[in-house]
Amino acid sequence: MQQLEEKNISQVVINYTPKDFDSGEEPRWCPGCGDYAILNAVRSAFAELSKELGIPKEKFVIVSGIGCSSRFPYYMNTYGMHGIHGRAPAIATGVKVANPDLSVWVVTGDGDGLAIGGNHLIHAMRRNIDIKILLFDNRIYGLTKGQYSPTSVMGQITKSSPYGVIERPVDPVMLALSQGTTFIARAIDRDIKRLTEIIIEAGKHKGTAFIQIYQNCVVFNDKAFDDFAGKEVRSERVIELKHGKPLLFGKNLDKGIIIENGRPKVVKIGENGITEDKITVYDETDFYLNFVIATMHYPDFPEPIGIIRRVKVPTFEELLYNQIEHAKKLKGEGNLQKLIDKNSWEILPS
């Protein structure tokens, strides 16, 4: 009863501003690091989410691994766990199954989430446990001072690849697609407005949400995304995916994507008889379309940004708790004494 009242009270007073999510701890990131922008976006998104969904501050939990990015929980005035390298999805899974009422978030890096923690990431995604995973992708190991990561590009010169990287990078969105992840998005740190919107959408999603965030590391991999994410070039080199809307891009929205022989193709409206109604309309629930669009990368194509996939599928914790209820109906609520007494025999006093 008392708990219920408490809940009602907190629901009534929810009117947070981003500042309410500031823990007061001074961030220790390098000046100019993309992580600051993401921090601001998450604070704004959380304030918005708590208003829209009635989530009080104490119900947010942020779990991270190890890396510059993984310092994140310390700067948020929520419950938080700075875990160990790569294991945040596992810790978050434990939090969520223990208390499905919580809004559980994971902050991870390209090394944390895709190298050492790749296994947990894959399995969280395929289970569709309701956790939101923010992968800060700077294509470098920041905290350990500049080694190449699983998303570093071929030829990239880093401290541990002085002659250039000779491994092909992992594509995190493709990986997420292959696991049937129910919410997949890509965002750019410096486009705070869009980033905030996407985080809010992830927060509203029920199931695993995965966002690859291109994040600039000013010290060890500066300008890694400037070719397409730079302010001046972005509109021409990035395509904003919008569900139900044609795949248009360009300053004047005069370019678009059509699917020809199963492959994406860049076309210009007004050229070769292309009109706007010929442009493919994006459907975030169509796996094949999601897949085709995810194959596009700059410079061959504009880099897709936004929600790549979103579908409704029962979550892991729903299935788990439903199964518990089902088992109770089937076998009756467990009685421990009865279970222990099964197959027993009695020795009578002689």
Add this chain to the structure above:
Amino acid sequence: MEESELGRKRKLEKVTVKFAGDSGDGIQLIGSQFTVSTAIYGNDFAIFPEFPAEIRAPAGTTYGVSAFQIQFGAIDIMTPGDEPDALVAFNPAALKVNLNLIKPGALVILNIDEFDEINFKKAEWNSIIKGEENLDEILSKYEVIKVQMNKLVIDALKDVNLPHKEKLRSRNFFALGLVCWIFMRPLEPILKFIKENFGKKPEIAKANELALKAGYNYGETLEIKHKFVKIEIPKYKFEPGKYRYVSGNEAFALGILAIKEKAKIPVVFASYPITPASDILHYLESYRNFGIIALQMEDEISAVNTAIGASFAGALGITATSGPGLSLKSEGINLAVMTELPLIVIDNQRSGPSTGMPTKTEQTDLLFALFGRHGESPLIVIAPISAGDCFYSIIEAAKLSIKYMTPVIILSELYIAMGSEPWKIPDINKIPDIEVKFWKDGSKFYPYSRDENTLARPWAKPGTPGLEHRIGGLEKSHIYGRVSYDPQNHDFMVKLRAEKIRRVQTDIPDVEVYGEEDAELLVLGWGSTFGHIRAVVERAREKGWPVAHAHLKYINPLPKNLPDILKKFKRVLIPELNLGQLLLLIRGKFLVDAVGFNKVTGTPFKESELMMAVEKELMNMEKEGKLSKPIHIQEGRFEEKEKGGAVKHATA
């Protein structure tokens, strides 16, 4: 063993029986059914199932042999017995691997239909194949019953509508029936089991029932034709009460259900399959109707971290594994040490290193559990002493883990995880509640403030307004819990975490000494060896030798009175299934004159070898003038014994 003719019965105080055959022969099934019948008959018993390492090892090979050994008797039975008095061998391979293990004069029952050239070849029994030896010569020292089991089973099942091959599958029940006749076990519990478990396949149920009865009746034929006598083992005087038969793994699972009931918080069990711990997961998954959350994770690292996440969220996180999995969990356990969250890690030790011998027992993870993590990483270590004790150990672990906000490692062993024993059923109502205090008060909350007595930090679960806080693996400042690199603070926190675990001593019982404290040799054991050591010390004391036994269940911290106990004895003998791990700890911590008795064969101690170790040590003490009274153990008898053993092997 005392024997007396009583009509047509032989009366024995205790007896050891072993069933051995192919892993596909249903050996474990009849072993467990014989055990249930024995329990209901009213004997005390101890069992030891042995599994082949490969699930589908080629039929008839020595490495595909599955076995089940049981010792039962009218007296207190603490071990599954050293050398079987009776062996049932389903094929040549099963006989070959057990020949050197059974007692001279033992009863050997063979399914003679399987002793043909093909099967001798599969068993690689070269001396027989080449004609250098024959079966009868080899078995001349034993009392042999050759039974045409294949033929007899097919005859008995002539009215059953099953293919020939399927009918032969009931041979195990035929053998069981025969052994039940010999040892006068009741068939009713087994018939009940058949009905309950094969009821959905009536033809198979019928086949098993007929085979069981045919085997039993075959005993009568033996009696009439061959003047074979039954063997009676009088009933054991059990303490009155309700009993059942429990393995360590089942006891853990039941204990976890008890924790949920007594602590009244959610319990999250996250694990990754590994022998010999998987059964805990199987049991708990099947207990869904108890509201228990049991999860099979993608690996051991995920399992331990999921458990930690659950504990952070206000549940009790538990994980279970064996050696290789414990290696993977080290880093996760350290996170729980640093974040000071409750966590229980069960380690069912098996033979190592690496994959080692996964189906064999050992006590080789003791130092690993204590010290196998980077940094100063103290935690509680509890080693259950029997299968039934696993139930109480895990409840105790939960109580301490929550009270002190610390991980606990339960160091169990394959031997008790898989072995079963009669267990006096606890009255769940009488088990006290486990106290859980979640912090509520936001005005006075500091994540690393301390309880004055236990030094535990507060448990503040997400969802509680006003207690938002961050924890993690980085060192934290005392009281405030902010990230801290301050050297003085780190020094302080390292010592504080150690002191917290030391204080657990006030919550654990003193170690008890069996036998007078003025005895001169103390046998000190830990974990699963309790039964073996106690049985041997009892016998030694009956001979009037100055020996006592103490057994450690709490490995960290060690009981408060242990140093005083150790000082009372002139020598401490520490038998372990490793190369001397507790020995290193005891010598290092207490500077006492302790010696080890160690073996790592993957099998439990034999009573005889432990007895020899005790004798040898007493003789050493006598030579060194460390015994106050002479004990008259004959010199040189070990050499003789060992020679005798060698002779036996040569002729067998």
